[in-house]
Amino acid sequence: MQADIDRVVIDRGQIARRVEAMARELAADLEHDLRATGHAPDESGQIVLVPILTGSLVFVADLIRHLPMKLSLELVAVSSYPGQATQSKGAKMRGELPQNLRGKHVVVIDDILDSGRTLALVKHLVQEQAPATIRTCVLLDKPARREAPLRADYVGFEIEDLFVVGYGLDFDGFYRNLPDIVALRSEVSGAGDANPATAGTADRC
Ligand code: 5GP
Ligand code: MG
Numbered sequence: 326m327q328a329d330i331d332r333v334v335i336d337r338g339q340i341a342r343r344v345e346a347m348a349r350e351l352a353a354d355l356e357h358d359l360r361a362t363g364h365a366p367d368e369s370g371q372i373v374l375v376p377i378l379t380g381s382l383v384f385v386a387d388l389i390r391h392l393p394m395k396l397s398l399e400l401v402a403v404s405s406y407p408g409q410a411t412q413s414k415g416a417k418m419r420g421e422l423p424q425n426l427r428g429k430h431v432v433v434i435d436d437i438l439d440s441g442r443t444l445a446l447v448k449h450l451v452q453e454q455a456p457a458t459i460r461t462c463v464l465l466d467k468p469a470r471r472e473a474p475l476r477a478d479y480v481g482f483e484i485e486d487l488f489v490v491g492y493g494l495d496f497d498g499f500y501r502n503l504p505d506i507v508a509l510r511s512e513v514s515g516a517g518d519a520n521p522a523t524a525g526t527a528d529r530c
Contacts (some may be wrong), residue, residue, distance in 0.1 A: 326393070326500065329513040334489055335482055335506040343481045344384065346462070348391030351432065351462060351479055358430050358458050371457070372396040373429045375422075377403055380436030383493035383501070384464045384481075388434070394494040399423040401503060403443045416442040418450070431433065436493050437465040438480070441473030448475075465489070488514055 341474050356366050364371050376385040378400055389396070402419040444461055452461050462479040469486040490496045491503030497512055500507075508514075 326503070327498070329335050329504075329509050331479070331508045331510045333373075333505045333507050334484065334487065335492075337504040340464075340481075340492060340506065341387070344387045345391050346479055347462065347479050351388075352392050353395060354460070355392075355430055355432075359394075362430075362457055363466065366396065367393040370395050370397065371428070371430050372400050373426060373431050375426075375431060375433045375447065375451065377401055377402055377433070377435040378489075379442060379501070380493050380495065381434050381464075384436055385434055390464075391500050392474070399426075401447060403446060405440075405443055416526040422450045422454075424454065426451055426456045429520045430458045430460075431456040432462055434462045436463065437467060437489075438463040438475070438477050439467050441471050441475040444477065445473040445475050464492070465494075520523050 331503050350525060355372055359366050359369055359371060362371070372394060374385065374389065374396055376382070376398060379402070385398070389398070399422075401422055403416050404419055405416050431451050433444065433451060435444055435447075438444055444463070448459060448461060460479070461475075461477040461479045463480040466480045466483045468483060468487060487508055488496070489508055490500035491506045493501050494506070495501045496509060500509070
């Protein structure tokens, strides 16, 4: 696995510091929202985090341990079929979104904001349930490849148009367990392909 790495893009120390800072910012904003709807942070249970599987797993695990308030998690899975795949195009929910978000303070969380289709889809489905507030939070943002007009409320790092793995992000299902965010060697990821960010995997999540 180590031999497949070309270079470290964001190391574990940078990630840890940034995730803690993001959590502090998010917690302050959520506490503000709770007060605005007449709830105390420790007793409300009004906060629901909606992590998008599987890529956000490691990020969410670290983020929630810096959020000191009462909250629950509702996991969702979305498949994304890049343009060159034959099955379909765009993002598609796998299974149902939980139907208990009305009046809640919802935070949708993903590993990386790329074309924007995944986050746009989940945000839309949450919005339909009339939550009190909806926020979006991503560890990485690749604005160069955006198709849906979307910005995340909380962004860990903005990165160039580069396919990365590690810290939850995969290539063909592997490398999620790498503690740093890295670029793979081009022979491994198929970079040099017309579109390296979609090379190799037809169904990413
Ligand atoms: P979207 O294009 O809908 O914004 O992002 C779809 C999904 O593609 C993301 O949730 C993520 O799982 C995956 N993705 C996008 N860019 C990358 C990348 O550079 N590396 C990896 N491993 N996954 C990515
Ligand atoms: Mg994903």
